[in-house]
Amino acid sequence: MEIKYTAKDILEKDFKTGMRGYNQDEVDHFLDDIIQDYEKFSKQMEQLQNENKRLRAEIDEAPRKQATPAPGTTNFDILRRLSHLENHVFGNKLNNE
Template sequence: MDIKLTAKEILEKDFKTGMRGYNQDEVDQFLDVVIQDYESFSQQIEKLQTENRKLRSELENAPKKQSAPAPGTTNFDILRRLSHLENHVFGSKLHNE
């Protein structure tokens, strides 16, 4: 996302006037609203970028979870526990089908 204008550039922009041009006061009032929105968007973007940096830092510094099984646990132990869990949850339905 390329930002082409700053709030200051919008504020300082001068338009040439013509014989049948727009009402200058009306244009100025509209541009004032645009500038306010622009400043709000810039503040919101900065706030979100700061929050994003903070969260990324927390994620990088968070302790890593251990994905390996506990020491002393074998695949056989895991399969046995899974079998017991299936029997407990599904009971006789598992063996009658």
């Protein structure tokens, strides 16, 4: 995505006037509003790009950890804990209805 115009390009744009042309003051006012929005968008884009770089750097620097069960934990222990959790969650819902 390439940006065609800068805020300065918009500010310095000169339109030809015709016999039944647009109201020049109205066009100038509208372009002033566009320039202000354009500058805000540019600043916001720069902030987001900087934040994106920072977050990517944090991800790259973060140690890679894999989820591993605690020592001494077996599959049976994990299944038992899941069963207790299901009973707690779904048991409460069934009792409340």
